[in-house]
Amino acid sequence: MRRIGWLFFTMAILLLITAGCSNDQQKAQDRFDKYVAMWNKEDFKGMYGYLSKDAKKTISEKEFVNRYKNIYDAIEADKLKVKASKIEDLEIKDHKAVLPFEVNMNSVAGEISFKENAAVVQEKQGDAENWYINWKPNMIFKGLKQGEQVRVATQSAVRGEIMDRSGKYLAQNGEAIQVGVVPQQFSKGGEQAIQQLSKTLALSEKSINQALNASWVKENQFVPIKTVSQKDASNLENSLKKVEGIQQKKVNARVYPCEEACAHLVGYVAPVTAEYLKEHKDEGYNAQSKAGMIGLESLYEDKLRARDGVTIYTVDKDGNKKNEIAKVNPKDGESIQVTVDTxxxxxxxxxxxxxxxxxxxxxxxxxxxxxxxxxPAFDPNSFSFGIDANTYQSLSTNPDKPLMNRFTxxxxxxxxxxxxxxxxxxxxxxxxxxxxxxxxxxxxxxxxxxxxxxxxxxxxxxxxxxxxxxxxxxxxxxxxxxxxxxxxxxxxxxxxxxxxxxxxxxxxxxxxxxxxxxxxxxxxxxxxxxxxxxxxxxxxxxxxxxxxxxxxxxxxxxxxxxxxxxxxxxxxxxxxxxxxxxxxxxxxxxxxxxxxxxxxxxxxxxxxxxxxxxxxxxxxxxxxxxxxxxxxxxxxxxxxxxxxxxxxxxxxxxxxxxxxxxxxxxxxxxxx
Missing domain, CATH: 3.40.710.10 (DD-peptidase/beta-lactamase superfamily)
Known part of the structure; x- marks a missing residue:
């Protein structure tokens, strides 16, 4: 009888231990599931509250929140989906366990997907004991180490060009002239210099002052005022020489040699608007993108469009490249030739x-x-180079409707x-x-x-x-x-x-x-x-x-x-x-x-x-x-x-x- 009693007693103890382990396993899993749920909502502040004491020693709440936010913003993270794997018999040792998870997201460099393990620890924080995540940087991206940074690099692609039946350019990747000033020299001319520049560039004094008063401007630094065609720059040369502190720089630009004559037919490219981004979501555009807005430039946007290459990678504290996270190669746009005779x-x-x-x-x-x-028409180069508000207002309110395409x-x-x-x-x-x-x-x-x-x-x-x-x-x-x-x-x-x-x-x-x-x-x-x-x-x-x-x-x-x-x-x-x-x-x-x-x-x-x-x-x-x-x-x-x-x-x-x-x-x- 004593042997039978001891047997029942031993079994009871084992059941209690097993029940305790099972309870801890479930608590650890549930706790990590809540952390993952906040992660999917990008509730980084809430996530920080689930970090272990050791993890919090390595990074402050502000740093944690900003790191996630800045990285996700930089890579244009979208459709984030984090999934915690379910473990049938989670091994817990010394109040510690390892829980696997998987991360999927879209980015500016395409889809990013990786699997990692999260170390969790059972400890007391405040008055209660619970499971906490022993967070490491590799939970942001696989292989990311303490002290390393995430970088995004762009490799430019070239937009396709538009040619007429004989090969003459209607839309060309060329150069324009950026007219600007160096404030230290330009300011010597006072209001008279601003008035002269305003008259020469057909630009409002308000626009010039706004450019000069931008927060980044320094006294000895070139400040762009207006981009013009090389032909216009040549015509303005004598007038610009009269204004002290004026400088000119060649810049890459989408150029329309046919100018007003082809304005409505060919159209122009311009920076995308918020509305455009919304309409073309998930098509690879971002706030810095340019796209065809009207005419052939718009109709054949998919074919002409340059798709820049992007690489997301990590660097160490000295700036040395370490790991490549995601990469999409640049793809030049296709050129098109139309039947039009210039x-x-x-x-x-x-x-x-x-x-x-x-x-x-x-x-x-x-x-x-x-x-x-x-x-009447308009010069598409002015839109491509960056049209000022006054010029656009003048065009859009003109009763003769120069922006309207009459042949359609x-x-x-x-x-x-x-x-x-x-x-x-x-x-x-x-x-x-x-x-x-x-x-x-x-x-x-x-x-x-x-x-x-x-x-x-x-x-x-x-x-x-x-x-x-x-x-x-x-x-x-x-x-x-x-x-x-x-x-x-x-x-x-x-x-x-x-x-x-x-x-x-x-x-x-x-x-x-x-x-x-x-x-x-x-x-x-x-x-x-x-x-x-x-x-x-x-x-x-x-x-x-x-x-x-x-x-x-x-x-x-x-x-x-x-x-x-x-x-x-x-x-x-x-x-x-x-x-x-x-x-x-x-x-x-x-x-x-x-x-x-x-x-x-x-x-x-x-x-x-x-x-x-x-x-x-x-x-x-x-x-x-x-x-x-x-x-x-x-x-x-x-x-x-x-x-x-x-x-x-x-x-x-x-x-x-x-x-x-x-x-x-x-x-x-x-x-x-």
């Missing part, structure tokens, strides 16, 4: 630079886009649209192009149901055939022709020409519309639409594309912007080959006939076909409102250039006749 682009811009207007140019056989211009918008096409009405009617067999229609006077209405609404025309020729109607731009003729077509055929015909459809090219062109998002449902709107008014809204590039049908046997070519892309047909046989030739001949008459509205565009040696158009933006008949002048022309023999151009506000400049010589100048320049 010479054509500049030629279009020269004709429009003093106007509010838009122009497009195409190779009408291949669909290659040779030029896209919007005016849609407009009332006016009489340039008559190509479509006439071509559809001939193809549908509702119009005999050789038959003269009798029209009396300068105004017409179908019947009394139209009330006070009349269609008006400029001329008064009593008998008009299709060629006459094109040459003199007879609104009444085309209004009647639209009614002959009828609502169904007119609406379906316009869709055949690409209305209500996105242009098949990678650029944010607005979609041409028949009548908003609907078809035309009203006879009066149909009549007005026949000569390009009504509710029609057409994109300038789309208008140019429609004109390619008359030099491509009735096919509309696919627009091409990227050099090397394959040419093709966008809209096959929108009209018959015979109708296309007929309309081409009639539109040649618009220019060749001395009475033609486009006769001023006649160029010796060229056979141009074209059409003028004056789009009236008035709200009611009889009102006087803004007029936009259009002219579209294509070389029918060489078939190498097609231009569409629109100038806003031509009501006091001769209407569309104001635009005709501008387009003529482009053709002459192109054929020199």
């Amino acid at each position: 010479n054509v682009q500049k030629s279009l811009y020269e004709q429009l630079k003093d106007e509010k207007g838009v122009a497009t140019a195409l190779q009408p056989k291949t669909g290659e886009i040779l030029g896209l211009v919007s005016t 918008k849609t407009y009332s096409p006016g009489s340039t649209f008559k190509l479509v009405t006439g071509a559809l009617a001939v193809d549908e067999g509702v119009l005999n192009p050789n038959e003269s229609i009798s029209i009396s006077g300068k105004k017409w209405q179908k019947d009394k149901s139209w009330g006070n609404f009349y269609v008006t025309r400029v001329g008064s020729k009593p008998n008009v055939n299709l060629r006459d109607a094109y040459v003199t731009s007879d609104n009444i003729y085309f209004a009647q022709t639209a009614l002959k077509l009828g609502l169904d055929k007119f609406n379906s015909g316009l869709k055949q020409f690409g209305f209500n459809q996105k242009l098949p090219v990678n650029y944010p062109f607005e979609t041409s519309k028949i009548a908003g998002d609907q078809d035309i449902k009203d006879e009066g709107v149909l009549a007005n639409s026949g000569y390009g008014q009504g509710k029609l809204q057409v994109n300038p590039l789309h208008l140019a594309l429609m004109y390619t049908s008359i030099v491509n046997d009735g096919n509309i070519v696919k627009p091409i912007l990227m050099n090397g892309d394959k040419s093709g047909i966008w809209k096959k046989q929108v009209i018959s080959k015979e109708t296309a030739q007929l309309i081409q001949n009639d539109l040649v008459g618009v220019i060749e006939d001395k009475n033609g509205t486009g006769h001023a565009a006649k160029v010796d040696g060229l056979t141009l076909a074209g059409k003028t158009g004056t789009a009236e933006l008035k709200k009611a008949q009889g009102e006087k409102g803004q007029e936009n002048g259009w002219f579209v022309a294509v070389d029918t023999k060489q078939k190498n250039l097609l231009v569409s151009m629109m100038v806003e506000g031509v009501e006091d400049k001769g209407g569309s006749h104001y635009v005709v010589p501008k387009v003529k100048n482009v053709f002459q320049q192109y054929n020199k």
Whole structure:
């Protein structure tokens, strides 16, 4: 019996010991789990409260918190996930244990993942005994030792460049001139020096003073004031020499040699905003990044973008590199080449630079886009170099809207649209192009149901055939022709020409519309639409594309912007080959006939076909409102250039006749 008693007693003692060990194991695990939970929340102050007495001797709370925070900020730590491993039978010896854990996070150098062990100790702090973490630096990163620091190094990559069809740079990695001052010398000139510099650099005195009063500025240290192009620096050289203390430095910069002429087309790069970072989270951008903001720079950002290399590593107290934590190699951006011809682009811009207007140019056989211009414009270099607040304010509040990209918008096409009405009617067999229609006077209405609404025309020729109607731009003729077509055929015909459809090219062109998002449902709107008014809204590039049908046997070519892309047909046989030739001949008459509205565009040696158009933006008949002048022309023999151009506000400049010589100048320049 005694033996049995001793056996039960021994078993009881063992059970108590086992229960005690099991309890300690659970407490140690739970305690570390709480520490890990705070770590995942980046509650570094809370974490410090769980450190052992020995650990606290090596680092203060402030140092601990700052170390984690500074390191995580520097490496741009994100999506931190710390996981404590569960140990089935945790070994506890002398009130100490080791608990494994795993850390995963994203960083500026990619994903960081490592496994480590945390030493925990059971000790009394204050009035209570508990488990505490015997923290070491290797819990921040594997292998990190006491006295070592974490560093981040960047290896710069190069952004891809943008070139035109012949290899001329539209966006280039070049150099600019940073104009600055050395305060010790510059201050000798007093207020007069600031005024002189303000005038020379077209910069506010406030901006200059802000730069000079920055906290980091020292008397004998170069202070950057404004970055300008090398050309501008050369032009300003004499003026800058008059100001004591001025210095100039060459700096790497994104340069736009085409300047204002290509501003909206090419766009610019600029420092990213907080909003941009939010929209492009997890794409590798940071507060110091630059990105394409508009135009080609923005559209092809993913391809052009330089992805800098980054290395996260540790150094000892002497600055010697020890361990590499993470690394991503630099990756240069890809360069792109577009179909644009810089010479054509500049030629279009020269004709429009003093106007509010838009122009497009195409190779009408291949669909290659040779030029896209919007005016007024701005110098993209000013954004790339760093635009000052006053200049940006001036641009953004300018009533002429120089920051708006007009060639992406849609407009009332006016009489340039008559190509479509006439071509559809001939193809549908509702119009005999050789038959003269009798029209009396300068105004017409179908019947009394139209009330006070009349269609008006400029001329008064009593008998008009299709060629006459094109040459003199007879609104009444085309209004009647639209009614002959009828609502169904007119609406379906316009869709055949690409209305209500996105242009098949990678650029944010607005979609041409028949009548908003609907078809035309009203006879009066149909009549007005026949000569390009009504509710029609057409994109300038789309208008140019429609004109390619008359030099491509009735096919509309696919627009091409990227050099090397394959040419093709966008809209096959929108009209018959015979109708296309007929309309081409009639539109040649618009220019060749001395009475033609486009006769001023006649160029010796060229056979141009074209059409003028004056789009009236008035709200009611009889009102006087803004007029936009259009002219579209294509070389029918060489078939190498097609231009569409629109100038806003031509009501006091001769209407569309104001635009005709501008387009003529482009053709002459192109054929020199």
